Amino acid sequence: MGKHASGNPGILWWAVSMIRPGKIVCVGRNYRDHAKEMGNEIPKEPLIFLKPPSSVIGTGSPIVLPRASSHVEFEGEIGVVIGTALRRATSEEAMAAVRGVLAMNDVTARDLQRSDLQWTRAKGFDSFCPVAAAPIPDLDLDTLTIVTRVNGTEKQRATSADMVFPIHELLAYISHIMTLEPGDLVATGTPAGVGPLVAGDVVEVIVAGVSRVTNPVIEDEE
């Protein structure tokens, strides 16, 4: 029996309302095969970092390749939107506070991630956080399937059952560090299969059957 999210259906979200999440908390190395493909150990506790709200774009908007990087990659992820504030929560309290789930892309300048001690630059460029328009409530968070396609070719596929730390544990863990507030977005990590994006690509992240975000990739022409 899986854990279920609860929340209000039908709430229009960022792409429509232009309201951004107050913060975006991301989880690194949360799938064993991805940690392995990057040459990293599986973390003993969740590895978290922040993405700036200004990186958010909606479906259809372009991912702009920054001039500072020559190697930008997609990371398809299951995004969890918080509905009610969570502070020092148990797993059960965390589950009850979930508004819904959406497809998102934790776009990363991999070369800058490797050269910088902190990941703020590598993860934080404008347009580096495509998110689907609305969180989908009442899903079984332990059986979600995440798929990424580039130009129609499947690159990533995994289920939330493959996570090192399941979603309810991630939320409870984060809530012991910082209060999760309504509208905050938690990116739950990317599975194996990450790869480069070049201008002209179209990248799609799908939470199977429920949520999708699709974005073209362009050079920075400014």
Ligand code: ZN
């Ligand atoms: Zn990620």
